[in-house]
Amino acid sequence: MSEISVSERRLRESSPVPQMALRQRSYWGDAWAMLLRDRVALVGGVLVLVMFVLSAGADFLAPYDPLKQFPEGLTARGAPIAPNSQFLLGTDNIGRDILSRLIWGGRISLTVSFVANIFSIGLAIVVGGAAGFLRGGIDTLVMRSVDIALSLPTLVLQIALSTVLPPSIGTVILVISIFAWAYPARVFRGQVLAIRERAFVESARSIGASELRIFVRHVLPQLLPTVVVYFTIRVPTAILTEASLSFLGLGVPPPTPSWGNMILGGSQLYRQAPWFFIFPGLCIMAAVLSFNLLGDGLRDALDPRERR
Secondary structure (H helix, E strand, O other): OHHHHHHHHHHHHHOHHHHHHHHOOOHHHHHHHHHHOOHHHHHHHHHHHHHHHHHHOHHHHOOOOOOOOOHHHEOOOOOEOOOOOOOOOOEOOOOOEHHHHHHHHHHHHHHHHHHHHHHHHHHHHHHHHHHHHHOHHHHHHHHHHHHHHHHOOHHHHHHHHHHHOOOOHHHHHHHHHOOOOHHHHHHHHHHHHHHOOOHHHHHHHHOOOOHHHHHHHHHHHHHHHHHHHHHHHHHHHHHHHHHHHHHOOOOOOOOOOOHHHHHHHHHOOOOOOOHHHHHHHHHHHHHHHHHHHHHHHHHHHHOHHHHO
């Protein structure tokens, strides 16, 4: 009995089944494992996580009310206070704490960029998906519309539209989202064109599945990795756009803090209080860099060619 059990155990250990089971990880499990091996992407992911934690917990993590004006936050001549033990990053031109405004400004900037990207990427999925899946006249009409949208001077139109509409966070989201869908739509259309020709789509069509069901149940899940990558890469662009509009006085209206309007306020005192605009600029740079690093890592991890 012991010899039989030993031989059976050896046979099972030599069998390819356990090795195959080890290899049969899910697509997202493989992507996660590859992302964990990318140290640069991990650095970007950690920075993104820190920004999210600070933004989500601004009510508790910010040392002061971002709108509160401290009498001791100004010198006798009315100048901002340099970084010290009470105000770790100094104060602005009316005595408000810079660190608190940076934390709250991060919440505003990230919220605007994420909501704007949700709208623009969602529109790109609908437009690009319809063009690539239905083809024919719809594809031609949609792609000519995309060509027209890509030829427009985006920043000029964003400035003009921000001038016409009342200044608010909703206006900034609208201005960013309606001009950011065209290029992702073209990319998604190309992906859908390739996916719709695969065998599993033909199999679903052969058993009588409707076109809508095929698109939702079979095409969209295959498109999801590309959507994730483009969403991550487009966030820095939205952050820079919001900061640019706010710097021009057309974005988030004061006294609501955002990194862009903080730089605008500090630009007038760049000699007397350089910390006033340096720290918001560093926050924008860190946010853009961290999302770009994370986006590059996700692109490599979700690309099947990299796994080979």
